[in-house]
Amino acid sequence: MDFLQQFCQQALNGMSLGSIYALLALGYTMVYGIIQLINFAHGDILMVGAFVSYFVLRKWGITPVTLMLSFLPSMLFCLALGVIIEKTCYKPLRDQPRINALITAIGVSFFLENGARVIPAIGPNPRVFPTLPVVNYTWLGVSISRVQLLIFIVAIVLMLLLNYIVNFTKIGKAMRAVSYDKDAAYLMGINVDRVISFTFALGSALAAAAGILFASAYPQIEPYMGIMPGMKAFIAAVLGGIGSIPGAVLGGLILGIAETLTKGFLSSQLSDAIAFGLLILILVVRPSGLLGKPMGEKV
Amino acid sequence: MSKKKTTVTSFFVVVVVLLLLTIMVRYRVIDEYTSQVLTIAGINVIVALGLNLISGFTGQLALGHAGFMAVGAYTTAALMMKFNVPTFLAMIGGALMAALFGFLIGLPTLRLRGDYLAIVTLGFGEIIRVIMINLPELTGGPAGLKGIPPFTTNFQWRPVVSFAIVAVTMTLVIVFLSNLLKSSHGKAIISIREDEIAANAMGINVFYYKIFAFTISAFIGGLGGALYAPFFGYLSPNMFNFQKSVEFLIIVVLGGMGNLTGTVLAGIGLTYLQEILRFLKDYRLVIYPVILILVMIFQPSGVMGLFGNREFSLTALVNKLIGAPSSRPKSEEKAGEV
Amino acid sequence: MTVLKAENISIQFGGLMAVSNLNLEIDEGELVGLIGPNGAGKTTIFNMLTGVYKPTAGRILIKDHRGQMQDIERLHPYQITALGMARTFQNIRLFKNLSVLDNVRIANHLNVEYNTLEAVLRLPKYEQEEKRITEQSLELLRIFNIEQKKDELAKNLPYGEQRKLEIVRALATKPHILLLDEPAAGMNPQETLELMDLIKYIRDRFKLTILLIEHDMKLVMGICQRIYVLDYGRLIARGAPEEIAHNPLVIKAYLGKEMENDA
Numbered sequence: 001m002d003f004l005q006q007f008c009q010q011a012l013n014g015m016s017l018g019s020i021y022a023l024l025a026l027g028y029t030m031v032y033g034i035i036q037l038i039n040f041a042h043g044d045i046l047m048v049g050a051f052v053s054y055f056v057l058r059k060w061g062i063t064p065v066t067l068m069l070s071f072l073p074s075m076l077f078c079l080a081l082g083v084i085i086e087k088t089c090y091k092p093l094r095d096q097p098r099i100n101a102l103i104t105a106i107g108v109s110f111f112l113e114n115g116a117r118v119i120p121a122i123g124p125n126p127r128v129f130p131t132l133p134v135v136n137y138t139w140l141g142v143s144i145s146r147v148q149l150l151i152f153i154v155a156i157v158l159m160l161l162l163n164y165i166v167n168f169t170k171i172g173k174a175m176r177a178v179s180y181d182k183d184a185a186y187l188m189g190i191n192v193d194r195v196i197s198f199t200f201a202l203g204s205a206l207a208a209a210a211g212i213l214f215a216s217a218y219p220q221i222e223p224y225m226g227i228m229p230g231m232k233a234f235i236a237a238v239l240g241g242i243g244s245i246p247g248a249v250l251g252g253l254i255l256g257i258a259e260t261l262t263k264g265f266l267s268s269q270l271s272d273a274i275a276f277g278l279l280i281l282i283l284v285v286r287p288s289g290l291l292g293k294p295m296g297e298k299v
Numbered sequence: 300m301s302k303k304k305t306t307v308t309s310f311f312v313v314v315v316v317l318l319l320l321t322i323m324v325r326y327r328v329i330d331e332y333t334s335q336v337l338t339i340a341g342i343n344v345i346v347a348l349g350l351n352l353i354s355g356f357t358g359q360l361a362l363g364h365a366g367f368m369a370v371g372a373y374t375t376a377a378l379m380m381k382f383n384v385p386t387f388l389a390m391i392g393g394a395l396m397a398a399l400f401g402f403l404i405g406l407p408t409l410r411l412r413g414d415y416l417a418i419v420t421l422g423f424g425e426i427i428r429v430i431m432i433n434l435p436e437l438t439g440g441p442a443g444l445k446g447i448p449p450f451t452t453n454f455q456w457r458p459v460v461s462f463a464i465v466a467v468t469m470t471l472v473i474v475f476l477s478n479l480l481k482s483s484h485g486k487a488i489i490s491i492r493e494d495e496i497a498a499n500a501m502g503i504n505v506f507y508y509k510i511f512a513f514t515i516s517a518f519i520g521g522l523g524g525a526l527y528a529p530f531f532g533y534l535s536p537n538m539f540n541f542q543k544s545v546e547f548l549i550i551v552v553l554g555g556m557g558n559l560t561g562t563v564l565a566g567i568g569l570t571y572l573q574e575i576l577r578f579l580k581d582y583r584l585v586i587y588p589v590i591l592i593l594v595m596i597f598q599p600s601g602v603m604g605l606f607g608n609r610e611f612s613l614t615a616l617v618n619k620l621i622g623a624p625s626s627r628p629k630s631e632e633k634a635g636e637v
Numbered sequence: 638m639t640v641l642k643a644e645n646i647s648i649q650f651g652g653l654m655a656v657s658n659l660n661l662e663i664d665e666g667e668l669v670g671l672i673g674p675n676g677a678g679k680t681t682i683f684n685m686l687t688g689v690y691k692p693t694a695g696r697i698l699i700k701d702h703r704g705q706m707q708d709i710e711r712l713h714p715y716q717i718t719a720l721g722m723a724r725t726f727q728n729i730r731l732f733k734n735l736s737v738l739d740n741v742r743i744a745n746h747l748n749v750e751y752n753t754l755e756a757v758l759r760l761p762k763y764e765q766e767e768k769r770i771t772e773q774s775l776e777l778l779r780i781f782n783i784e785q786k787k788d789e790l791a792k793n794l795p796y797g798e799q800r801k802l803e804i805v806r807a808l809a810t811k812p813h814i815l816l817l818d819e820p821a822a823g824m825n826p827q828e829t830l831e832l833m834d835l836i837k838y839i840r841d842r843f844k845l846t847i848l849l850i851e852h853d854m855k856l857v858m859g860i861c862q863r864i865y866v867l868d869y870g871r872l873i874a875r876g877a878p879e880e881i882a883h884n885p886l887v888i889k890a891y892l893g894k895e896m897e898n899d900a
Binding site for chain 2: 687689713714715718719723724726730731732733734735739742743744745746747749751753756757758759763764766767770806807809810
């Protein structure tokens, strides 16, 4: 394969990975946009989503249909989990200094990771996520696997759905209002608590989907699997502009491509570090992110 | 009674207490197991104090202090083993290296308003770990680094010397922080936690003090690691993982963010708890975050918060015992004094 | 001589022109008021003068301690404070968990002469300076009659005293220009009268130039020598209190707002 082909192949792989990061980054950016919290536990929801699907698929056996169907229980479960976490752990701290909620989020993340480890049905050892036989479609020397196709389709569908919800529904408008000015939204009669819970629900559902896609692409699942993707997805959100939904998508894609290109052309050790390199770079050069607007604090 | 007398007396009290403890260790009044736990506790307290400085007192959450500890430990080991630097100098070198890293990652990050320090330090901790794994010539790689020269080759005295060095260092760190935080510079740091914008308006160079606090915090974290290397004799990258960073966070939160006394108590307490709960193995890892969450929800000011965030003040105690009225009003005791 | 000058400053937030083409000039020793309906942009102007916001057009000059006019464009708020201009905040930004005395002492930070090493080792210079700062801080608290509360946590003070503490804290930075943002907000008439006297007193005692934002017309008319009136980010009138009180544009701006609110 000549260089151009290689490059395009890697770029495609990168976009595939990037779509997963984008789905996960959306949850981070929406939650941050609305309550200025970095939800450290978000990456672990990805892990939970993967495992729910795993158990479903183990029961029903893996076929394209069951794989698609497993999205439903997984997303629903994680949606509920996200809302429960928000209501029990984050809501009580809403009026306290932000650092307190951050610390709690770490605690939740840690709890999910290690809680999963001690549950006998899950356990610390990696398990193999059921996969469909590999099918590749090649075009002009570049090949795309069935899984990658699935990732693109699911990601696009979900993002379109999210876009519809955020921009064309009443609750979406409420979300945008609350993220713009929480107090004003409250005074306008918006049930801020409900909007926040809804945001967590949406983000968590997307994280679950990301989990299933991630597990399909990298079929080894274990309780700590969400840590790295979670961190990277947050970095992607910052890259794109934290609080900006299109930014999260853009950031996710950029990060996915950067990581894959690094792995392909430089070294795979470096591929994790590249994410942090990008983070430092964006913080130095343009902290509000590519699509973000600098949010001033009212003085 | 003059202030000078109080200070001198307090100093002697500290020296006597430390000597007493060391003698107890030497003559196995404190058995070797306990002294080992106490030594580890001392190291944990030191790192946690560093974390408390930046997170509790300056209000900037930092999540990768195990990373600074790792830098301190590995640098010290490398200096001792590859360059034959004497132990004490090697330890200072280790701590300075950690401080340098802190300075470098603080520069781009602390300029910004927001919670970026948390993510950046989290990443830093992970990257350090990955680097340590991938530099086997320097760090022994994933198998770890063995054979770090101990504080003394005399087998009999080793636990005693380790204990004494750690205890003295911990005391020095406490005194340093306590004095710093009572001074104008320390108050400037605290004001940043309280209200950054107001602090700026009152003439405080917020960015400078954030970097200042973070660098010192990294130094102290590195110092803990520097002590750990010769004490333990063996280093492995997985000793300094995120879990360790979370443990330090728990110590700070449990003791009370912004309270030195709390960190000391919680550090010793948690180290003991770890030993006691060792049989729980992996369940321990579930209990810790639950503690963290419960404390944050129900008692965010930690244990010392229950006592009005007071600090233990040796000088006040000394004054009371020697019968003279306290030479300073109560408000002066707010940030620990020795 | 001029101590504070804003030349044609404007600031835009997204699509909104919050302040446009404002000109302000204040001479040494003056007591000037800045008034206008809510949302007119008064605090935004303060924020520009103190470096919290950067104007999108125009420039601001402040006389420093040496008598030279400095363009504050590249300066951070703490540097502007070092030049000699201090401010209070509309929403009270005290250091809540610190004592009253500490709040004031921190503001003395600029003037402290010991370094970290001297502090940690508790060298004589440290003790000396600490004593000096404490005394100066107590003196200021005395003027405002809150000295007896010096060890109380700032968050536990009653509202009126918190407002006073805001001012004391700003004074501790040893400014020659003082910006007060609604110092009388939430005060009853008695407290307001007391405040009026205090403001005049500190102006004379500390040789200050004072610019204040206020809604309480009694206070404004009572102590200000000159008044600037703002509406929708623009200057609509300026002059002596009597002129302003009878200025039809000013009346319309305030009454107009009232009629809008009633409608």
